[in-house]
Amino acid sequence: MESTDLNEGDVVQNDSEDVIKEEDETEKEEGEDLTEDAEALKAELAKIIVHPPSYEPSPMEEFDQAEFSPSYKDNLPKENLVLQYAENFRRQMVQLYRDRKPLFLNPVNECGVEKFVCTTIRPTQLEFKELYNWDGAAEFVADYLNIEPLKPEYELPKRLISPATVLKRQKGNCFEYSTLLCSLLIGAGYDAYVISGYATKETCLADESRDICPLLKKKEEVKEEAKKKEMKKYNVKPPRDLRSKFELKQEAKREAEKQAEKEKLRKEEEERIAEMEKPPPDPYFGLRVHAWVLVLSGKREVPENFFIEPFTGLSHPMDSSNYLGIESVWNNVNYWVNMQDCSEGVKGLSFDLGDPTVWEYMFPNNDKPLLKVPDAEDDLNDMDDEERKKSLDDEEHEVEKYLDMPPSWVDALKLSHRDFQMRCPHGKKTKVYKRAKLEKFAHYLMKDGLISRLSVYEDRELTELIKVHEYYAHRSDKLTQRLTNHRTGQVCENFDPGRPRCLKEHQFKSSAPGPENERIMLFYHEARVDGLVKREETQSEMTEEYINRDDFLYYKYVEFGKRAKKFGPQETSTANKGRPINKMIQKFHRNRNKPANEDIAELIFHVAEDKIQITYHTEDVRIAASSREFLKPPNWDEKGAVLTFSPEMHQTFQVDPTQPANKQVELYEMLMELLKAEEKCRNEVRDSQNEVRSILDDRTKEEAASELDISVYDTERNEKAKKHRRELERQQLEEKMRKQEMDIDYLAPFLAKIGNPEKLTKQQAFSLKEECLADLKQRLIDKANLIQARFEKESQELEKKQAWYQQNQVSMGKEDEEEYLTYCKEAIFRIHILDLRLTRHKEQAPHKYMQLEQKLRNDERLSEFF
Numbered sequence: 001m002e003s004t005d006l007n008e009g010d011v012v013q014n015d016s017e018d019v020i021k022e023e024d025e026t027e028k029e030e031g032e033d034l035t036e037d038a039e040a041l042k043a044e045l046a047k048i049i050v051h052p053p054s055y056e057p058s059p060m061e062e063f064d065q066a067e068f069s070p071s072y073k074d075n076l077p078k079e080n081l082v083l084q085y086a087e088n089f090r091r092q093m094v095q096l097y098r099d100r101k102p103l104f105l106n107p108v109n110e111c112g113v114e115k116f117v118c119t120t121i122r123p124t125q126l127e128f129k130e131l132y133n134w135d136g137a138a139e140f141v142a143d144y145l146n147i148e149p150l151k152p153e154y155e156l157p158k159r160l161i162s163p164a165t166v167l168k169r170q171k172g173n174c175f176e177y178s179t180l181l182c183s184l185l186i187g188a189g190y191d192a193y194v195i196s197g198y199a200t201k202e203t204c205l206a207d208e209s210r211d212i213c214p215l216l217k218k219k220e221e222v223k224e225e226a227k228k229k230e231m232k233k234y235n236v237k238p239p240r241d242l243r244s245k246f247e248l249k250q251e252a253k254r255e256a257e258k259q260a261e262k263e264k265l266r267k268e269e270e271e272r273i274a275e276m277e278k279p280p281p282d283p284y285f286g287l288r289v290h291a292w293v294l295v296l297s298g299k300r301e302v303p304e305n306f307f308i309e310p311f312t313g314l315s316h317p318m319d320s321s322n323y324l325g326i327e328s329v330w331n332n333v334n335y336w337v338n339m340q341d342c343s344e345g346v347k348g349l350s351f352d353l354g355d356p357t358v359w360e361y362m363f364p365n366n367d368k369p370l371l372k373v374p375d376a377e378d379d380l381n382d383m384d385d386e387e388r389k390k391s392l393d394d395e396e397h398e399v400e401k402y403l404d405m406p407p408s409w410v411d412a413l414k415l416s417h418r419d420f421q422m423r424c425p426h427g428k429k430t431k432v433y434k435r436a437k438l439e440k441f442a443h444y445l446m447k448d449g450l451i452s453r454l455s456v457y458e459d460r461e462l463t464e465l466i467k468v469h470e471y472y473a474h475r476s477d478k479l480t481q482r483l484t485n486h487r488t489g490q491v492c493e494n495f496d497p498g499r500p501r502c503l504k505e506h507q508f509k510s511s512a513p514g515p516e517n518e519r520i521m522l523f524y525h526e527a528r529v530d531g532l533v534k535r536e537e538t539q540s541e542m543t544e545e546y547i548n549r550d551d552f553l554y555y556k557y558v559e560f561g562k563r564a565k566k567f568g569p570q571e572t573s574t575a576n577k578g579r580p581i582n583k584m585i586q587k588f589h590r591n592r593n594k595p596a597n598e599d600i601a602e603l604i605f606h607v608a609e610d611k612i613q614i615t616y617h618t619e620d621v622r623i624a625a626s627s628r629e630f631l632k633p634p635n636w637d638e639k640g641a642v643l644t645f646s647p648e649m650h651q652t653f654q655v656d657p658t659q660p661a662n663k664q665v666e667l668y669e670m671l672m673e674l675l676k677a678e679e680k681c682r683n684e685v686r687d688s689q690n691e692v693r694s695i696l697d698d699r700t701k702e703e704a705a706s707e708l709d710i711s712v713y714d715t716e717r718n719e720k721a722k723k724h725r726r727e728l729e730r731q732q733l734e735e736k737m738r739k740q741e742m743d744i745d746y747l748a749p750f751l752a753k754i755g756n757p758e759k760l761t762k763q764q765a766f767s768l769k770e771e772c773l774a775d776l777k778q779r780l781i782d783k784a785n786l787i788q789a790r791f792e793k794e795s796q797e798l799e800k801k802q803a804w805y806q807q808n809q810v811s812m813g814k815e816d817e818e819e820y821l822t823y824c825k826e827a828i829f830r831i832h833i834l835d836l837r838l839t840r841h842k843e844q845a846p847h848k849y850m851q852l853e854q855k856l857r858n859d860e861r862l863s864e865f866f
Helices: 010-029 035-045 077-096 133-145 163-169 174-187 245-276 374-382 385-401 418-420 664-705 719-741 747-754 761-809 814-858
Strands: 191-199 289-296 306-309 314-316 323-330 333-337 360-361 428-433 437-440 448-456 465-473 478-485 490-495 503-509 519-524 532-537 543-548 553-560 582-590 600-606 609-617 627-631 650-653
Touching: 133 174, 133 314, 163 532, 163 761, 174 191, 174 289, 289 323, 385 814, 418 543, 503 664, 532 664, 543 664, 543 719, 553 664, 609 664, 627 664, 761 814
Parallel strands: none
Antiparallel strands: 191 289, 191 323, 289 306, 306 314, 323 333, 333 360, 428 437, 437 448, 448 465, 465 478, 478 490, 490 503, 503 519, 519 532, 532 543, 543 553, 553 582, 582 600, 600 609, 609 627, 627 650
16 A cells, blocks of 8 residues: 555644634624524524533543553554554555544553554463363353443444453453453464454343353254165065055155145244344444454364354354454454455455455565465566566565564463452353353352353243253262253253262152152263163162173163051061062073073063063074063972972973973972072162162262362362361471470589579589580590590401401302401491591590580670679
């Protein structure tokens, strides 16, 4: 873009001259005589009084400049040069495009100093892994800050606060939201930009009351492609379809018409509801200034471009109807002005920032690839070597003249772990959606570990509650979610792995939470020994499903009977005994190590009828399965009784008639095994009932206590770690005091001899001094004698060893000789050490004597006598 010499002062001067001319003409006209009609018109017009609207801008928040670094208060020479460059760019845009709104280039910061918007972005990657992806960073910015709407909403803000200050004060407008989010995204490796444009009223005010809550939107199901069946060489032909094709077509046509009618009614109903819920007309539609974030594809494996709304943290497509126009785009490197028509909003806009026909960039060092001009390349090829070299040198010289972006003036973005866990201002935040309300809480803020609560309502006024979805974290009972349906009374709880009985999900009715009621329990079967996956219970039935068991059991069904009513006080043993069992069914997978006629597929215990039914697996070449039926002996439940067996107690159906029949002994043994299996199955059912009671008792205690798990590294919240640290500090202090108390008082034993008098006489003081010095002298002499005695002992032992070596030198082996030499070296080393210690002791003894004498003279108890 070429520069221009047009000044703003010329425009203002011309406007003022036109106003003066109009006033002079009006005065001339007033000097003329008015007719009666003109006087009447003048009097009538004088009655019309116009009061221009007055706007009082809200006072801007003031900051203590002493809290900021020098980069906030002053500009570097390069920053001033960039501001001049931006001002020149602005004047050119005003000269060439007079109808355009002003650009957001150099607002003041919190210290009142003009700063270029590109230098306000501070790319930063914080240490929290949740902020590495765009969705986590956007959600954090939306939750962590409070919204300050622009005032007035149709003008650009006069001030842009730095992202570091925004993090501290936890509030900001849309431009400050976007700048902070863009700083985090660029630091995480995304190709992100801040957009200045126009948006709808709901978007500018973060009004989501007409939007569906993101947690309620169904995730797009990935449709798996149907695998084509492999065509084998020999296939059985399917049976011929004898139905009329005409009738099938007519039936399909009628079904399509019904579906089309249903779809039409559904669309009409949706349009009617949308028309009813349509927001009222906005007088500032298309004029409300807003800022949001653009993420371009390419970096971080982003497949396509998309927008991020900083107020909500949600992504929007490039043709979103929430955004009505774009004025400019910038990042920490360059600034681009949109030259495209936005009459249809952002739909159809090109975001190829390297195309100068649609995006006017400010700095020549554009990091986006520019469109190539083939003519220029041809001209370069036609040049001679000298001309080409000269042209390239001129280009390099021009590149050196290009002005690049100075570093960001913003301080490093810092966020403590405690502030990150708070997430929301004061730890709480509430969002209202279409027929839903979402409440967010900071971690460890609620005693029960609640971090978010989603309430779904029937009406838009949020009065008729349908269900509540609660999310938990850091619970000792591993509870993560709880879904309560207030219409059906159904409650569903989800748990993380780590519970004692490996409970994964628990569904029950809030009106009947006790045992022997309707409930469904899912378990982590990998952590259970019995491989239990699911347990479903009603008042009269219980079903269990298993997986990966060694006995191939995968299904168990129990049918309970009604308890017999008894009058009078109920016995405790009878109450804990459980419901009577009428029938038990077990189903098994195929065991390939057994023949199909011996591998049990289904085992039914008719407890009430004293009957047992067996169904075996079907052989691969058969279409029916063998089965057996046993009748229990009359005295089967008597302990120690001899059971009798007769052929009438057994019935069988053998698919293979050639298979020999079982002998009576084999059938008797089979019946005994079945009776043991029935007893084992009954005990497992009782264990399952007891397990259900134990789980419910544990859940009652856990809900009453609501204990939270706190990491040992979280020293601020972990009370046990605090107590342990305080105990260590107390022990260290006691150890220090004990050491101070253990410092030897050299006069203590001598004072004890004379009774520890409060005040000493002169004679006692001289006596104490002489006794103390004499005692030290004697100890020094005793130590010297001890060292000398050890020296003489080592010397004598070495002489004895040498004499022994002289006597036995001829008959000694190599190992004995090496042992002797080793001993000599060690003995000589010890003797040398003792000699050094004795010498050093003799040198230090007089000094120690003099030091003690000086201490005695300076001692408070003796100093007055010396």
